[in-house]
Amino acid sequence: MxxxxxxxxxxxxxxxxxxxxxxxxxxxxxxxxxxxxxxxxxxxxxxxxxxxxxxxxxxxxxxxxxxxxxxxxxxxxxxxxxxxxxxxxxxxxxxxxxxxxxxxxxxxxxxxxxxxxxxxxxxxxxxxxxxxxxxxxxxxxxxxxxxxKGVIGKVKTTEKAPTTAPEIVADIEKRLDKVVAKYAEQLKEVATTMVHDTYMERFEGIEGALIEQDASLVEALEKDFNVTLPQAIESGKSVDDVRGIVEAMKQKLSKAQTLLKKAEQNRKDVF
Missing domain, CATH: 1.20.1420 (A middle domain of Talin 1)
Structure with missing residues (x-):
């Protein structure tokens, strides 16, 4: 190429x-x-x-x-x-x-x-x-x-929490990319903490709504957040291995985002 x-x-x-x-x-x-x-x-x-x-x-x-x-x-x-x-x-x-x-x-x-x-x-x-x-x-x-052109906003040094479920999913994906970056910097403890914080501060916020749509998907992502990804980091897997786990998680999150958007639209249609 x-x-x-x-x-x-x-x-x-x-x-x-x-x-x-x-x-x-x-x-x-x-x-x-x-x-x-x-x-x-x-x-x-x-x-x-x-x-x-x-x-x-x-x-x-x-x-x-x-x-x-x-x-x-x-x-x-x-x-x-x-x-x-x-x-x-x-x-x-x-x-x-x-x-x-x-x-x-x-x-x-x-x-x-x-x-x-x-x-x-x-x-x-x-x-x-x-x-x-x-x-x-x-x-x-x-x-x-x-x-x-004004398409990209300014970089901010203070975090504004997302509000809607689809926004939260998008934020989770960005946080997971940061986990890979910090692991690549060999900041293992930082990366592990970021995984934990992302689960507690973001994923748990959409867990209830997502269970209503696909309980097995929630179970799979819970395992990824609490077992698969932290264990890969702690055991010193390669950056490519950790990146692969994150990419697989992002595919599941993409499905979650689609389901949550659909559920949100259905609620709007009802009201």
Missing amino acids: SSYTSYKSLCAAVALGLSIASLSFTAQANGEITDQVNHLKAHLDEYNEEVTWLEDKYDGFVTRYEENGAEAVDTQELIDYWEEVNFHSAIETQYIPLYATIWQNIYGIKTGIENGASAKEVRQYQQTLTKTFWQALGAVKLAAHYQD
Whole structure:
């Protein structure tokens, strides 16, 4: 697949996400989220420079490892590079699935070196990371376009709780994406807490209404929230495994959202 075709596919996926506000949500970044994330278009040149800088930094880092071994590198720099740039917050607040993939590959390089992996193995993570940086820049550029048109609202640092059942389901899906991102950052306890809080603060709020529509679906999601996903996190499953569990949960949540919307419409028709 050509890079242009890949970019078009990414844009289509991102554009689809806009309809459920997946490109804009309350974010809790590692550091402070400055107002630059609400003026993406004005910072696109800066983000482009930062992605080029990141590509050079990670490529140079792996080259040093390749030529001189683990003694020639400090793996903490791998995290420092990423957290240094403003682009970090731009992608975290606009398209968190790619944000999670970035962390996944940064830690792929880091743990690979620390465990004595071959330079070839480490280089594969670095090349995937570079590709993801450019994909993320494409997502931010698309978000900047929609932000400029007023389709995407401003990033807020305080959370406004959803009110209707379909809105709650959409919020649960976004929270689950954040769980994957935090797990990819190797923040296991944070990810586990987020799963628990999402269940208590969101899912329990729609549980009663959903039981009326599909009790077996509620039972399946309860198991996912309280057993399957937390156990995968605690046992140190791969990021891809955790992402797979979340994607399966989101399919069930999509069904739940459809059922709740239908039930809500039926109530309106009655009254």
